Amino acid sequence: MRILLIGEFSRLHNSLKEGLELLGHEVCIVANGDGFKNYPVDLSTRAKWFETKIGIFFKKLLYKTIGFDVLKLEFGIRFYFHLNKLKNYDVVQLINEAPIQTIPWLERYLLKKIFHQNKDAYLLCCGVDYLVAKHLVEKKERYSIMNPYFENKNLYVEYKFIYDFLSKNHKKTHDLVYKNIKGVYASDIDYVNPIKNEKKIIGLLPNPINADKIKFIDLKIDGTIKIFLGINSSTYNTKGIVFFEKALEVVSKKYEDKIEIIIAQNLPYQEYIKLYDSSHIVLDQVYAFDQGYNALEAMAKGKVVFTGAEKEFENYYNLQDEVAINALPDVDYLVTTLSYLIENPTKITEIGIRSRKFIEKEHDYRFIAEKYLKTWG
Incomplete structure (x- = not known):
């Protein structure tokens, strides 16, 4: 064809x-x-x-x-x-x-x-x-x-x-x-x-993800938890970046010796990907019910992603455990959730492993390509 x-x-x-x-x-x-x-x-x-x-x-x-x-x-x-x-x-x-x-x-x-x-x-x-x-x-x-x-x-x-x-x-x-x-x-x-x-x-x-090209990165916590925020100026408000920025202000003071914050703005795709490779937590967007493409690729690497993961998403995929953090336009909620992960680093590792498995099961590019072919007849 x-x-x-x-x-x-x-x-x-x-x-x-x-x-x-x-x-x-x-x-x-x-x-x-x-x-x-x-x-x-x-x-x-x-x-x-x-x-x-x-x-x-x-x-x-x-x-x-x-x-x-x-x-x-x-x-x-x-x-x-x-x-x-x-x-x-x-x-x-x-x-x-x-x-x-x-x-x-x-x-x-x-x-x-x-x-x-x-x-x-x-x-x-x-x-x-x-x-x-x-x-x-x-x-x-x-x-x-x-x-x-x-x-x-x-x-x-x-x-x-x-x-x-x-x-x-x-x-x-x-x-x-x-x-x-x-x-x-x-x-x-x-x-x-x-x-x-x-x-x-x-x-x-569902979005197809080529996990063969995306290496799973074991989220070993060696004392410093790295949090990544990617900013595209044209989607600053539509993704609710301001809520992440305000939350980071709070946690950066609260956990000054425990975390490192990486912020990237308006970078080409390849440079953007390299920057977040070393991170444990990726802040994606707050106004979504499901994950967009950037979030899915980060999940394939085993990152803990703050993105759309609402009940509608969990019900559709029949999920019992979190594979991503449902981000909301609420600074206090984001601070509380980030604080919990920082204080319980084993949870970061657990969610990261589940994220990768979810991508392999539900978003594998070969599996999704077959779905497309059946649709096209």
């Missing part, structure tokens, strides 16, 4: 590709690498003209004067030049309703070409799109990444991208995609509810 994967935001498509290839299928990823993260792709749409010094100046000038992001235009143009190579695939998977990340009319033009010159298309719901944005702004969950904006409307600039998915222009893209796909599925529990009423819903296909 020939499979085309469009878009890459987390390494999800790379791990899926590795699983599919092991099962004997031909796979191509076309994407822009997602900015500073620079994920591997087969056909790149990464901007080159507007990442030079002159290009960046011109890009900023255009955005400041008329609000036009010329970088998106370049993504679309570079995708257009790949179109002849993107033909006759048995399956096309979109990682998002707008996976090319270009301007709306060009996104639709290019997607029409993709639908026309290939066989079956599917949509993966693993981030914000029209239905997810609608679900979020209507406050359908007890908490969400929208909480900071609901509490402080001055954060609109950071949350504008969510409202962009609700615009009439994007709704046209949403309608086009749903008209042409055979099915839609969610990558984790956070995205099941937003799409549950869609006629074409298939269900949940």
Whole structure:
């Protein structure tokens, strides 16, 4: 089977590709690498003209004067030049309703070409799109990444991208995609509810993790417990980083001689991974019910991860013991939980071992690739 994967935001498509290839299928990823993260792709749409010094100046000038992001235009143009190579695939998977990340009319033009010159298309719901944005702004969950904006409307600039998915222009893209796909599925529990009423819903296909490439690191505590916090400026509020920062302020004073805090900001994927390798505890996000990709990779290494691990997640996987710490937007709770782990380091080791076993059982990339193949028929 020939499979085309469009878009890459987390390494999800790379791990899926590795699983599919092991099962004997031909796979191509076309994407822009997602900015500073620079994920591997087969056909790149990464901007080159507007990442030079002159290009960046011109890009900023255009955005400041008329609000036009010329970088998106370049993504679309570079995708257009790949179109002849993107033909006759048995399956096309979109990682998002707008996976090319270009301007709306060009996104639709290019997607029409993709639908026309290939066989079956599917949509993966693993981030914000029209239905997810609608679900979020209507406050359908007890908490969400929208909480900071609901509490402080001055954060609109950071949350504008969510409202962009609700615009009439994007709704046209949403309608086009749903008209042409055979099915839609969610990558984790956070995205099941937003799409549950869609006629074409298939269900949940968990994130694939290539644990063969991720070495389990035995969490030996030699006196110093290392806590890692990775910060991406663009998701500072949506991930609730401020709660982690405030909690770290408290525990750093409380356990000054027992812990080391490592903070990394806006690093490429490979550098980010190297920095947290030596840590015992990873602080990921507070506004989630299930784990995203970064959390799952850290769990595969045997880290204790503060992330989404709500009752809905535990019930779905029928878990009796913690495989991750359910992080909440509550500083006192985070301080209490971190303190317990620092004072009981054997718990860190126990949770780390369970985390790895959970990934191997529920997220193995070969096992998940087989699920995808059954879904595609």
